[in-house]
Structure formats: structure tokens, C-alpha cells
């Protein structure tokens with residue numbers, strides 16, 4: 001890097017010549033770079049002081065590990081689907097398993113092998129390190145079914161809301177199966193041993209497909225499919241409860257810190273009630289100011305909502321993280337190269353940043369920036 005560019009980056013002024021050489025385009029580009037650097041710095045500062053990190057991960061998190069997404073530029077879960085003229089929404093259904101069991105299992109077999117062979121990228125490692133640093137740790141809420149997160153975080157720090165391809169269940173879980181929604185782990189090399197090909201008229205015997213040990217019906221991945229009434233929540237319910245408890249502990253931690261403010265507020269409300277004037281009198285300006293200060297104090301050790309690669313067509317993760325980030329003491333970091341808009345209110349309060357980068361690029365930049373902050 002030339003010395004004029006290096007010093008310009010430090011002072012955040014465009015190096016001599018850039019603006020004049022490239023005109024408005026150059027200036028806009030430079031402004032974008034400065035804004036991105038600012039956002040990364042802010043994200044790194046939040047991460048390095050976080051009391052807790054809530055990761056919300058969508059399919060985009062797996063892209064830099066070579067996995068496809070459901071929608072968007074990195075779309076593509078199983079290449080033969082397109083050739084067969086079948087949509088992801090059609091193959092990911094309980095009906096597909098009933099009507100075309102071999103084809104459906106060929107799809108799941110491909111996914112399982114792809115997920116298992118994928119190596120978690122550097123961004124996963126960074127989050128693993130942050131988990132050890134934040135006082136209340138890291139919890140990951142994900143709709144990914146790729147079983148990547150259990151390789152990174154402990155089972156008690158994970159809610160795989162749409163299930164996981166590393167577990168199986170009976171396809172007749174609601175019916176007369178005596179297993180009553182039992183969920184069991186996929187045996188090692190299970191998918192590799194299924195000799196299925198990508199075709200509608202697959203000649204593999206039905207008997208070669210996995211079956212429920214309790215009733216003999218077809219087994220299927222423990223994944224919440226489209227229009228799925230048979231998804232067994234035996235496992236995800238336990239994870240959901242761990243999630244609820246973790247959030248409760250975070251709320252408790254914040255409430256402890258806000259307790260003195262809330263006490264003051266209660267005293268003021270009671271004083272207000274003793275008056276003869278209407279009870280819905282606005283809170284005094286001093287009290288509101290006191291509260292604002294308490295909230296900005298909380299932000300010195302924020303709860304970081306770190307959303308990565310969550311799409312907009314099934315916005316489960318985005319909605320959960322935005323809702324959470326609206327609470328006092330919370331901030332939002334949204335990492336997404338395509339869908340990176342952030343809620344206006346959070347942005348206006350300086351409590352959200354958007355990093356329109358790939359997961360690995362954004363997490364690497366944040367990690368590098370936190371190094372200098374320790």
C-alpha cells in the first residue's frame with residue numbers, strides 16, 4: 001500500500017487524486033469504504049465488550065463453507081433438482097417422501113453428505129472464541145439444518161429451530177407409531193451407504209431406505225419440512241427450552257443493572273399517584289434523562305444480536321433478532337451481502353450496523369479489529 005493511501009485510511013480522507021480521478025463515483029466509493037470501516041469498528045467494539053452474544057444464523061452462514069442457500073445468488077441445494085424441474089419447496093415436503101420416497105431420499109442423502117463434508121469456515125472459529133469471552137457466553141438460534149453449529153458450540157447453547165439432518169425420525173410420527181415421535185441420531189456414514197442416484201425412476205429397493213425401528217415405516221430426517229405436521233419436536237423442544245432459559249438469564253442480568261433506575265421510577269410513579277391530578281401524567285424529564293443514561297450505561301456491555309446470512313423469504317431468524325435487538329441494552333449486527341437493510345429506529349439510535357459482506361469476510365474483519373482492542 002502506498003504511503004499516501006495508508007495515511008489517508010488513517011485520517012479517513014480520500015488520498016489525493018482519488019476523488020478527482022474518479023469524480024463522483026470515486027467519492028461515493030470512498031464514502032462507502034469509510035462507512036464500512038466504521039461499521040466494522042463499531043461491531044468489533046460491541047463484540048469485545050459484549051456481556052452476551054446471540055447469534056442468529058441463516059443459510060448464508062454456510063455459503064463460505066461451500067453450501068447452497070434456499071434463495072438468492074448462492075441458491076442451490078441439490079444440483080439435479082433444476083434438471084428434474086423440481087423446486088426446493090416441492091422436495092422438502094412430507095408428500096415428497098410418501099409419493100417419491102427414493103427421489104426424496106436421494107435429495108436428503110446429497111444434503112447430508114454435503115453438510116457433513118463441509119468444513120466450518122474461519123467465521124465459525126471466531127464466534128467460538130467470542131463464546132469464551134462474553135460473560136454470559138454465546139447462544140446460537142438457527143434455522144439451518146446442516147448440523148454445522150453442534151461442531152462449534154455445545155448442545156446447551158444451540159437452538160436448531162428447523163431441526164437437523166444429523167437426526168432421524170419416523171415419517172408416521174403422528175400416526176400409530178409406538179415410538180411417539182422418537183428422534184435418533186443418524187448412524188455414522190449413514191448417507192454414504194445409501195446407494196441412491198438422482199433420478200425420478202430410481203431403481204433402489206424401498207427396503208434399502210431407512211426405516212423406523214419401532215413401526216417399520218419409512219424414516220426421514222428430523223427436519224421441519226414445508227407443510228409438515230409430522231415434524232417431531234422431541235429434540236427441538238429441549239433446545240428451545242435452553243434458549244428460553246439463556247434469554248431469561250440475559251434479561252435477569254440486565255434487570256439487575258437497571259434495578260436502581262426502576263426503583264427511582266417506581267418512587268416517582270407512586271408520588272404521581274398520590275397527587276390529585278390524572279395518573280397518566282408524563283414522566284418528568286429528569287427521570288427520562290436518568291433512564292436514558294442508564295440505557296447508555298447498559299450499552300457499555302451490550303447484548304450483541306449477531307445475525308448472519310438470514311434471508312427474507314422465511315424471516316424467522318431476522319424477526320427474532322430484530323425483536324430482541326429492540327430491547328434496552330441490545331445492539332444488532334446484520335451480516336448479509338444481499339439483504340442488509342436494518343430497522344430505521346435501531347439505526348437512528350446508533351444501535352445497529354449493517355455489513356454487506358459475506359459471512360467469512362465480515363467475521364474475519366471484526367475478529368481482526370477486536371485484536372487491536374484488547
Ligand SMILES: NC(=O)c1ccc[n+]([C@@H]2O[C@H](COP(=O)([O-])OP(=O)(O)OC[C@H]3O[C@@H](n4cnc5c(N)ncnc54)[C@H](O)[C@@H]3O)[C@@H](O)[C@H]2O)c1
Pocket residue numbers: 057058059060061062063064067068069070071072073074077143144145146147162308309310311312313314315335336337338339357358359360
Ligand atoms: N445450510 C442449511 O442448513 C440450509 C440451506 C438451505 C436452506 N435451508 C432451509 O431453508 C430455509 C432458508 O432460509 P434462510 O433465510 O436461512 O435462507 P435463504 O436462502 O432464504 O437466504 C439466505 C441469505 O443468505 C445471504 N447470503 C448469501 N451468501 C452469503 C454469504 N456468503 N454470507 C452471508 N450471507 C449470505 C443471502 O443474501 C440471503 O439473505 C430455512 O428454513 C432452512 O431450514 C437450510
Ligand SMILES: [Zn+2]
Pocket residue numbers: 170171172173177178179212213214215216217
Ligand atoms: Zn415409527
